[in-house]
Amino acid sequence: MCGIKYFTYLVDKYLILSFINIMIKSLDLLNKLNKNYKNFSPQIILEESIKKTFNKKIVYICSFGTESAIILHMISKIDKEFPVILLNTEFLFKETINYKNYLLKKFNLSNFREFFPNKNDLEVNDDKGELWKENPDLCCNIRKVLPLQKILENYDAWISGRKSYQVGERKNLDFFERLNGKVVVNPLANVDQNFVNNYFEENEIKRHPLFQKGYLSIGCTHCTVKAISSQNPRSGRWYNKIKTECGIHYNLKK
Ligand code: SF4
Numbered sequence: 001m002c003g004i005k006y007f008t009y010l011v012d013k014y015l016i017l018s019f020i021n022i023m024i025k026s027l028d029l030l031n032k033l034n035k036n037y038k039n040f041s042p043q044i045i046l047e048e049s050i051k052k053t054f055n056k057k058i059v060y061i062c063s064f065g066t067e068s069a070i071i072l073h074m075i076s077k078i079d080k081e082f083p084v085i086l087l088n089t090e091f092l093f094k095e096t097i098n099y100k101n102y103l104l105k106k107f108n109l110s111n112f113r114e115f116f117p118n119k120n121d122l123e124v125n126d127d128k129g130e131l132w133k134e135n136p137d138l139c140c141n142i143r144k145v146l147p148l149q150k151i152l153e154n155y156d157a158w159i160s161g162r163k164s165y166q167v168g169e170r171k172n173l174d175f176f177e178r179l180n181g182k183v184v185v186n187p188l189a190n191v192d193q194n195f196v197n198n199y200f201e202e203n204e205i206k207r208h209p210l211f212q213k214g215y216l217s218i219g220c221t222h223c224t225v226k227a228i229s230s231q232n233p234r235s236g237r238w239y240n241k242i243k244t245e246c247g248i249h250y251n252l253k254k
Contacts, residue, residue: 030183033176042187043074045175049157049185050078057156058185059083061148061248065102065218066211066233070199071161071187076107086114089143090222091132095209101165101208115147132222136241140248143220148248149180155158158184164189165197165233179249189245 033053049058060075062068075082103111105154107231121142125131131139151220152158163186165175173189178186209220214226216233228235234244 012041018034020244023036024157025182027178030038030176030178032185034174037175042070042191043077045185045187046071046159047078047181048076049159049187050082054155055183056182057154058158059085059151059155060159061085061087061151063161063219064096064103064208065088065161066208066216067188067196068161069103069162069205069208071159072103072107072109072204073199073203074187075123076109080108081111082109084109084112086112087144087147088114088116089220090116090129091143091222093218093221096218098205099208104206115151117143117147121146132220136223144248152182155182157185159185159187159189160249163191184249 028063035049040048048083060082064086067149072084075084084104084136105110114239122129123136125142131142164171174188175189177186179182199205201235208215208218215224216227218224219237223237225236227233236246
């Protein structure tokens with residue numbers, strides 16, 4: 001092998017080994033976190049993630065849906081300036097926007113931002129705003145996944161409100177997951193519906209106005225109907241379609 005070729009070979013080998021090393025370290029970290037926090041409460045998992053594990057490099061991506069108030073309330077007890085971000089698809093219910101305003105004020109959270117889809121992406125792919133009819137995956141990609149990727153350039157980890165009892169892809173959810181090179185913290189992974197109901201009651205937090213009307217999981221106006229089955233809170237999302245998730249939780253999963 002000549003000098004330059006050998007040098008290139010060594011560089012490639014070094015890069016591959018470094019990549020494998022990073023992957024192993026990150027898997028080690030996840031295993032360790034999931035093991036260490038196995039018996040801890042959602043509040044402690046959040047507090048340790050925010051203050052210690054990920055320090056300032058973590059953010060809450062909040063849908064302001066039916067149960068978002070729980071994590072927002074927990075965060076307000078840790079740090080009222082903690083960053084909270086809404087992915088505004090431009091198709092949110094007005095009730096969700098009103099509820100967002102109510103929760104931010106109630107918990108005195110001062111570091112809220114919302115992100116919208118890239119204008120150019122909309123012009124190219126969805127100039128009529130009807131992409132959700134023909135290609136909901138691409139619609140979610142433009143309106144949720146890509147804005148999220150942009151936001152996460154500045155963070156190592158993000159908090160999600162998913163729960164195992166929401167079934168489907170969410171069954172067997174871990175507290176800590178790796179997704180697209182970032183860690184997702186799911187502090188509510190193991191809670192049940194009693195926990196959720198009691199939390200709202202004990203802390204005197206109003207429910208999302210649409211929850212009272214039978215919407216157990218709430219996303220965009222075009223893709224959300226009342227829950228079809230109380231056993232599956234997400235049964236009203238993309239009703240009559242194969243799609244069950246918007247993509248921010250599995251797109252590009254490694
Ligand atoms: S939930 Fe529906 S309207 Fe909202 S981004 Fe996805 S496909 Fe588009």
